[in-house]
Amino acid sequence: xxxRTHPALSAWAWLVYAFxxxxxxxxxxxSFNDSRxxxxxxxxxxxxxxxxxxxADVREALAHxxxxxxxxxxxxxxxxxxxxxxxxxxxxxxxxxxxGLLVLPIVVPDVVMGVSxxxxxxxxxxxxxxxxxxxxxxxWTVLLxxxxxxxxxxALTVRSRLAGYGPELEEAARDLGASGWESFRRVVLPLAMPxxxxxxxxxxxxxxxxxxxxxxxxxxGFSTLxxxxxxxxxxxxxxxxxxxxALLVLVTVVAIVAANALLRPRRGA
Numbered sequence: 001x002x003x004r005t006h007p008a009l010s011a012w013a014w015l016v017y018a019f020x021x022x023x024x025x026x027x028x029x030x031s032f033n034d035s036r037x038x039x040x041x042x043x044x045x046x047x048x049x050x051x052x053x054x055x056a057d058v059r060e061a062l063a064h065x066x067x068x069x070x071x072x073x074x075x076x077x078x079x080x081x082x083x084x085x086x087x088x089x090x091x092x093x094x095x096x097x098x099x100g101l102l103v104l105p106i107v108v109p110d111v112v113m114g115v116s117x118x119x120x121x122x123x124x125x126x127x128x129x130x131x132x133x134x135x136x137x138x139x140w141t142v143l144l145x146x147x148x149x150x151x152x153x154x155a156l157t158v159r160s161r162l163a164g165y166g167p168e169l170e171e172a173a174r175d176l177g178a179s180g181w182e183s184f185r186r187v188v189l190p191l192a193m194p195x196x197x198x199x200x201x202x203x204x205x206x207x208x209x210x211x212x213x214x215x216x217x218x219x220x221g222f223s224t225l226x227x228x229x230x231x232x233x234x235x236x237x238x239x240x241x242x243x244x245x246a247l248l249v250l251v252t253v254v255a256i257v258a259a260n261a262l263l264r265p266r267r268g269a
Contacts, residue, residue, distance in 0.1 A: 024249060031242035048239040058244065061228040064139070068214075068224060069207035072146035077200040079147070080154025084199075085192065087155070088162045102156065105149040114216030117145050121217065137219030145217040146207045153206065154199035161195025162188075194262040201259040205252045 035042035125135040173183035211226035232241050
């Protein structure tokens, strides 16, 4: 029996979606506005995308953003996969507590995360300065900060991917003559790979879009695209900033759709 959705519930759902996504659609539309200032439509143009990439500060921030996103995704994918496999395979004594600690970076507000990392780096700086070393916030502090919260997403994604499988798969591979490494490489890793890729894509989008943690840990001489957008918006919203925001939205949507496609159950899987 197929149940039909109540019209009032459907209308409410459409209102919620409109409230969430209409501002983004307006931003994307006005990135093609021929007017430099104001919210008055003056015609269609794509010149602001050319103006955007002609700016040296945008190219520098783009390079920083991609470097941070790619490196942090690589590190978090490796470490998060190992953590997810460990939680799936082994019955640990403090498994619930470890899972709670893993979820903590996801549920903690970004402001709290950023302030705590800023204080931690401040303590590290004081200790290194006493030993005669210099320490400034920049590339490495932002990279470590991104890895800190990305690992949780990768680990939980890998664990959820393997949740429907048991140790009998590895035992069957052992019975067929496979070594421990071969059973992992030929059985466990192929099963976990969609979760690894999906978690890596999620980590990549989180790094691209992150502003709060990056703002607290980047220092004055290092900027990513979200931080650059924030500093420019304080002087007024212009179509080239709208274009930059639209590109970030596009990349994020593509990566999330790809991650969902990887995690979607397949027939025979």
